Amino acid sequence: MLGILASIIDGVLVGLVYGLAAMGLTLIWGVMDVINLTHGTMVVAGMMGLYLLANALGVSPYLTLPPVLIAGFFVGVALYWIAIHRMVGRPPLMSLLSTFSVNLILIGIGTAVWGTALFNVEVSLPGVSLGRYTFPGAHILAAVLAAVIAAALYVFLHYTRIGKALRAVANNREAAELVGIPTTRLLAIAVGTGVALAGVAGMLIGTLFPFTILSGDGYQLKGFIVTVLGGFGNPVGALLGGVALGVLEGAVTPFVPVSWTLVIEFALFVLVLIAFPGGIFASRRGAL
Amino acid sequence: MLRRPFFWIIALVIAAFVVLPSIGNNVELRESLVLACVYITLASNLNLMLGYAGYINFGSIVFFGLGGYICVWLVYAHDWPLAWSLLVAGAGVSALALIFGLGILRLRGAFFALSTIGIVEGVQAFAENFTPWGGSSGIYISPQVFQPLGGPGRALWVIYFALVATMGASLYLSYAIKTSKFGLGLLAIGQNEDAAAILGVPTPRYKALAYSASAFLPAIAGGLYFFKGAFIQPSDAFDLTLSTEAIVICMLGGQGTVTGVALGAYLYEELRGYLLTSSTFANFQLTIAGVLLLVIVLFFPSGLMGFIYSRFPAAKRVLE
Amino acid sequence: MTTDGTAILELDRVSKRFGGLQAVNNLSFTMKPGEILGLIGPNGAGKSTLFNLINGVFAPNTGKIVFNGIDITGERPFVVARHGLARTHQIVQPLTNMTVLENCTVGACFGRENLPLYRARDIAREAVQLTGLDDRSDTLALHLTIAGKKRLELARSLAAQPKLLLLDEVLAGLNPTEVEHMIGVIRKIRDSGVTILIIEHLMQAIMSLSDRIVVLNYGQKLAEGLPAEVARDAAVIEAYLGDPKLAAELEGQA
Numbered sequence: 001m002l003g004i005l006a007s008i009i010d011g012v013l014v015g016l017v018y019g020l021a022a023m024g025l026t027l028i029w030g031v032m033d034v035i036n037l038t039h040g041t042m043v044v045a046g047m048m049g050l051y052l053l054a055n056a057l058g059v060s061p062y063l064t065l066p067p068v069l070i071a072g073f074f075v076g077v078a079l080y081w082i083a084i085h086r087m088v089g090r091p092p093l094m095s096l097l098s099t100f101s102v103n104l105i106l107i108g109i110g111t112a113v114w115g116t117a118l119f120n121v122e123v124s125l126p127g128v129s130l131g132r133y134t135f136p137g138a139h140i141l142a143a144v145l146a147a148v149i150a151a152a153l154y155v156f157l158h159y160t161r162i163g164k165a166l167r168a169v170a171n172n173r174e175a176a177e178l179v180g181i182p183t184t185r186l187l188a189i190a191v192g193t194g195v196a197l198a199g200v201a202g203m204l205i206g207t208l209f210p211f212t213i214l215s216g217d218g219y220q221l222k223g224f225i226v227t228v229l230g231g232f233g234n235p236v237g238a239l240l241g242g243v244a245l246g247v248l249e250g251a252v253t254p255f256v257p258v259s260w261t262l263v264i265e266f267a268l269f270v271l272v273l274i275a276f277p278g279g280i281f282a283s284r285r286g287a288l
Numbered sequence: 289m290l291r292r293p294f295f296w297i298i299a300l301v302i303a304a305f306v307v308l309p310s311i312g313n314n315v316e317l318r319e320s321l322v323l324a325c326v327y328i329t330l331a332s333n334l335n336l337m338l339g340y341a342g343y344i345n346f347g348s349i350v351f352f353g354l355g356g357y358i359c360v361w362l363v364y365a366h367d368w369p370l371a372w373s374l375l376v377a378g379a380g381v382s383a384l385a386l387i388f389g390l391g392i393l394r395l396r397g398a399f400f401a402l403s404t405i406g407i408v409e410g411v412q413a414f415a416e417n418f419t420p421w422g423g424s425s426g427i428y429i430s431p432q433v434f435q436p437l438g439g440p441g442r443a444l445w446v447i448y449f450a451l452v453a454t455m456g457a458s459l460y461l462s463y464a465i466k467t468s469k470f471g472l473g474l475l476a477i478g479q480n481e482d483a484a485a486i487l488g489v490p491t492p493r494y495k496a497l498a499y500s501a502s503a504f505l506p507a508i509a510g511g512l513y514f515f516k517g518a519f520i521q522p523s524d525a526f527d528l529t530l531s532t533e534a535i536v537i538c539m540l541g542g543q544g545t546v547t548g549v550a551l552g553a554y555l556y557e558e559l560r561g562y563l564l565t566s567s568t569f570a571n572f573q574l575t576i577a578g579v580l581l582l583v584i585v586l587f588f589p590s591g592l593m594g595f596i597y598s599r600f601p602a603a604k605r606v607l608e
Numbered sequence: 609m610t611t612d613g614t615a616i617l618e619l620d621r622v623s624k625r626f627g628g629l630q631a632v633n634n635l636s637f638t639m640k641p642g643e644i645l646g647l648i649g650p651n652g653a654g655k656s657t658l659f660n661l662i663n664g665v666f667a668p669n670t671g672k673i674v675f676n677g678i679d680i681t682g683e684r685p686f687v688v689a690r691h692g693l694a695r696t697h698q699i700v701q702p703l704t705n706m707t708v709l710e711n712c713t714v715g716a717c718f719g720r721e722n723l724p725l726y727r728a729r730d731i732a733r734e735a736v737q738l739t740g741l742d743d744r745s746d747t748l749a750l751h752l753t754i755a756g757k758k759r760l761e762l763a764r765s766l767a768a769q770p771k772l773l774l775l776d777e778v779l780a781g782l783n784p785t786e787v788e789h790m791i792g793v794i795r796k797i798r799d800s801g802v803t804i805l806i807i808e809h810l811m812q813a814i815m816s817l818s819d820r821i822v823v824l825n826y827g828q829k830l831a832e833g834l835p836a837e838v839a840r841d842a843a844v845i846e847a848y849l850g851d852p853k854l855a856a857e858l859e860g861q862a
Contacts, residue, residue, distance in 0.1 A: 035398035101581035108575025479703035487690030488718030
């Protein structure tokens with residue numbers, strides 16, 4: 001019984017990181033109604049960033065966070081200009097296909113260069129023990145960092161000018177333009193931020209679990225599940241949704257072989273979407 | 289329909305597929321045309337959802353793979369003759385598609401698309417854990433199964449012609465639907481689903497029917513394909529690459545057109561064949577597909593047929 | 609509620625709330641077959657929401673909607689359409705990459721009579737002619753002018769051969785000549801036996817077209833009656849006081 005509880009607590013920790021991963025997705029969706037199908041690959045890019053900087057260049061793992069964040073932002077802006085800019089206002093089918101095709105390109109290059117090799121970044125941190133159970137230090141630190149970044153995002157969106165402008169664009173792009181907000185620049189910033197968040201989430205996940213170039217799919221699916229649970233376009237909801245997913249995983253993994261976890265999560269995804277077409281913690285679409 | 293020229297154009301294409309490799313027993317040509325048949329079948333049926341109703345099915349491979357599994361398993365474990373196995377595979381997968389479809393088609397746009405990926409992953413996980421289907425090692429069929437078809441050599445030809453028939457049926461199916469009331473409803477859904485509903489198009493039923501219909505022929509094609517190879521395993525049967533290529537083909541040729549799909553399949557296969565044999569590009573198959581798709585989506589969203597129709601508007605009266 | 613049961617449309621205490629906003633509040637009225645009922649009221653009064661409730665886009669929170677004796681409360685749009693109710697939209701919703709004729713064919717195929725394709729095309733052609741679009745029948749909807757798109761909205765609804773037609777600001781954005789033509793078309797439609805519920809801001813047009821008027825304000829019925837009566841109603845004039853020009857026009861109708 002306690003074992004399950006420990007597993008669930010650990011799930012909360014990991015769930016916070018999932019939540020962070022989903023935030024980038026939900027931000028882009030909320031601001032411009034675009035589902036970024038490169039999301040999973042951007043998470044992997046963050047993981048690779050961690051690996052290359054930490055293992056190849058010997059940088060301390062957690063110090064890779066700022067460079068990954070910044071690089072992620074610029075990659076996101078580039079992604080906006082390449083694949084999304086022309087798709088704004090066109091049917092959602094088109095932006096799905098354009099981000100999907102960029103994803104193919106990235107995965108193609110990634111697998112060509114690194115194949116399906118397994119990467120692992122060793123992070124040794126003292127854990128916290130409660131009775132017989134030890135919570136890995138890496139999990140705790142990742143959770144804390146995720147929470148801090150999420151809080152920073154919230155502050156950014158609600159207390160800075162750019163953040164408020166973003167929320168205005170999310171709410172009504174035409175109206176925002178009419179009051180003089182430079183929407184194109186803001187859309188680019190939104191994508192940049194979204195990808196940066198994905199990258200950082202990847203970097204944090206990299207400190208927890210081993211990964212391959214193809215790991216992105218799983219995290220993308222988790223990201224969508226979290227977005228569904230948390231309400232589309234709602235970053236706080238994403239965090240809560242991530243925790244919910246983490247808790248679910250913690251409760252289920254002791255009993256079920258690992259290969260079924262994703263199947264169960266996906267089944268949940270479809271069922272929840274059917275019951276709550278707007279997500280469980282649904283806010284009005286477009287309100288960040 | 290027999291009076292429309294396009295009917296005979298399709299017949300001509302089918303005839304070409306039948307006659308050309310038969311001349312001089314050209315096995316090499318036949319094998320490359322096998323792939324073309326598979327591509328055209330998958331892409332035409334995908335077109336029903338993508339080009340007509342405007343719903344992207346990222347996981348159309350699941351029909352192909354599941355059809356393959358059901359057919360191979362019936363032959364291997366229960367000694368069924370091929371024809372019956374194929375029919376049951378087709379009907380079974382269509383029925384499953386209808387059931388799943390009624391659920392996931394309530395989701396719009398992206399969420400539908402993503403659930404189709406989830407379905408593939410779910411079915412693949414199932415196949416990998418399902419021991420009667422050989423789990424992750426898959427099923428091998430012994431060459432004995434080719435005896436009723438006249439031995440291995442002749443069997444390969446029979447299977448080829450069956451694949452051509454499946455391809456032809458796919459082309460005729462998408463043509464028939466496009467010129468029918470059902471097709472009009474689907475196209476209206478693709479243009480503006482809410483307006484279509486207000487006009488009286490019974491959107492949930494139509495979408496579910498289209499989804500289910502789009503499963504039948506790919507399932508049969510899967511059965512034929514994996515029976516031919518005498519081997520099926522989850523990683524091959526549910527390889528998302530093939531559904532991705534089907535999407536690229538639809539977009540390349542012109543989504544929503546019948547001719548476009550066939551043209552797109554042919555072009556894509558040529559491109560792919562060239563890339564695979566070129567040492568520089570062999571690893572970049574997926575990348576090239578991605579670049580191609582991106583260029584099409586950004587600059588030529590109506591694909592090849594869009595380009596042709598804009599230059600030769602008269603073509604619209606003959607081609608579909 | 610009617611006592612003699614010949615109403616084609618009955619709304620009985622219909623309400624709709626969106627979060628904090630009560631869009632339609634306890635609204636009741638009936639329509640007789642063959643009449644033109646005008647629906648007026650300031651912006652935001654709930655008129656378009658009412659249309660959405662009638663044709664099934666939203667379900668009301670309370671109340672009943674009965675069409676031709678059939679309870680259609682909360683039924684989905686395609687079911688309502690099949691019963692013989694068609695509507696146009698304030699913001700036009702053409703099927704953009706289809707031609708005018710194809711748009712109307714969709715209407716005819718899936719409308720009240722659920723026609724097969726070849727029959728539907730004939731009906732569609734009639735609707736195209738009636739609305740004066742025959743010179744553009746093979747033009748793609750996206751290439752039409754706004755006036756053309758409005759006519760297409762109308763033609764498409766007509767092709768469905770409805771018993772009741774809901775017209776949502778079908779005259780907005782048209783020049784005076786186009787308005788004249790459209791008014792003539794609407795009268796012809798009524799003469800062919802279709803009942804019409806029309807929302808319009810063009811006061812002169814709706815006052816002269818309608819047999820009766822219902823005035824809405826804040827989702828509630830403010831007044832109901834003959835155009836002349838409504839125009840003299842003090843509460844109505846007060847509701848429009850914010851727009852003195854409109855109040856003067858209404859006075860002018862008295």
